[in-house]
Amino acid sequence: MPELPEVETIKRGLEKHFVGCVISDAEVLSPKILTGDVGNVIGTTVVAVRRFGKGLVIDLNNGYSMAVHVKMTGQLIFKRVSRVSGVSSVLPKHTHVVFELRDGTGEDAYLYYNDIRRFGWIKIVKTEDVGQMPFFKSLGLEPLKDLTQKKFEDILKLHKTPIKTLLMDQYKIAGIGNIYACDALFQAGIYPVRSSLSLSRQEAQRLFIAIEEILSKSIAIGGASANNYVNALGERGAYQEHFLVYKKEGKACRNCNSPILRIKTAGRSTFFCGICQV
DNA sequence: GGCTTTGTTTTATA
DNA sequence: GTATAAAACAAAGC
Known part of the structure; x- marks a missing residue:
């Protein structure tokens, strides 16, 4: 049930740890959750994370973005761990997408998308097209920004x-x-x-x-x-x-x-x- | 195994 | 035609 404060908290965490990382590889375990061409994120650097309502947009340095909605039970989790071979063999039950990262510290890291109910989604789209997506297009005012x-x-x-x-x-x-x-x-x-x-x-x-x-x-x-x-x-x-x-x-x-x-x-x-x- | 969960989307109704 | 309500949907846990 992440709502604005929860999504904002995720956003701040991603800004701190995920922005600046190079996405060296991506593994999609549940194709229905991630749409768009995952090839467009591999090799890119994360440059910004934006929040609109309960939605997140992760901007990459090649003109593409990942739009994310976690719906009820989705989680985006950043983790520094030792590089292992065969990533999917050690993942928790409800991990659907794994991004392999190089964060510049010399250590390896991953970003996991977990979702028990699988209601959430990740859409890879051109950054300029995010505003045209049905969800983002007609969102109302931001309570802590635009709303007076x-x-x-x-x-x-x-x-x-x-x-x-x-x-x-x-x-x-x-x-x-x-x-x-x-x-x-x-x-x-x-x-x-x-x-x-x-x-x-x-x-x-x-x-x-x-x-x-x-x-x-x-x-x-x-x-x-x-x-x-x-x-x-x-x-x-x-x-x-x-x-x-x-x-x-x-x-x-x-x-x-x-x-x-x-x-x-x-x-x-x-x-x-x-x-x-x- | 039906019920509950909830944000979003679609369909029906006033 | 438009605003609103209701139903459908996603999938898993209990």
Whole structure:
């Protein structure tokens, strides 16, 4: 379930360790996950890592990029290990792509793409074409960059869909998933099923601030590892220890002690306090 | 072995 | 025609 803070954490890890590496070889164990010509990455140097919503773009020095979406259970893991022959013989069960790297330190390294459910993807495309890909093309505003309180209010006014559904709509605002939608609505004291245009200016303001604060806080502590999320070095984050309502069904609300409830909105589990969120 | 998981994509409906 | 809801989809774990 990596959302914006988790993907941002992966991005920062890759910037630190993966950028500058030469990709000396690549082994694709699950062809359905990696599309495009893998030959276009071999021999190139990684020059940049960019994040758009929950998506990552790894730019190479030959005009090509790898666009990556980890969906629910994907992991990108950088590891320095002794060079071994027959890479695939020693890999964990759910590794689907292996990049062999020369990182200039004289040591050898690999970047692994692991994915238990195999919902994620890696697409090798020309850098200039990334913006035309369906996922990246119509992404909404970045909560911590482009989104301002004014723009947020404008978006809310345009739609009557439940506010939680709107927050999770990647084409309106990019990067928020179930965890941060639930927790931000709790912090703002807003009932998740409320129509977005029914929010008062004060409520919209509280929600905007809650989104900014919660996303920033989670990034600062490495994201949420409620499931199998780990960063680019395989380390867990800590935000799961700070969940306000997410996955807290039946637990006492931190404000009023009444039990946290769980309902389904747009087919997704939604956690909230029936007293504090109106 | 059916149910659950969830972000994205596609289809159906109002 | 457009906005929104619902269903489908990917695959594995329990």
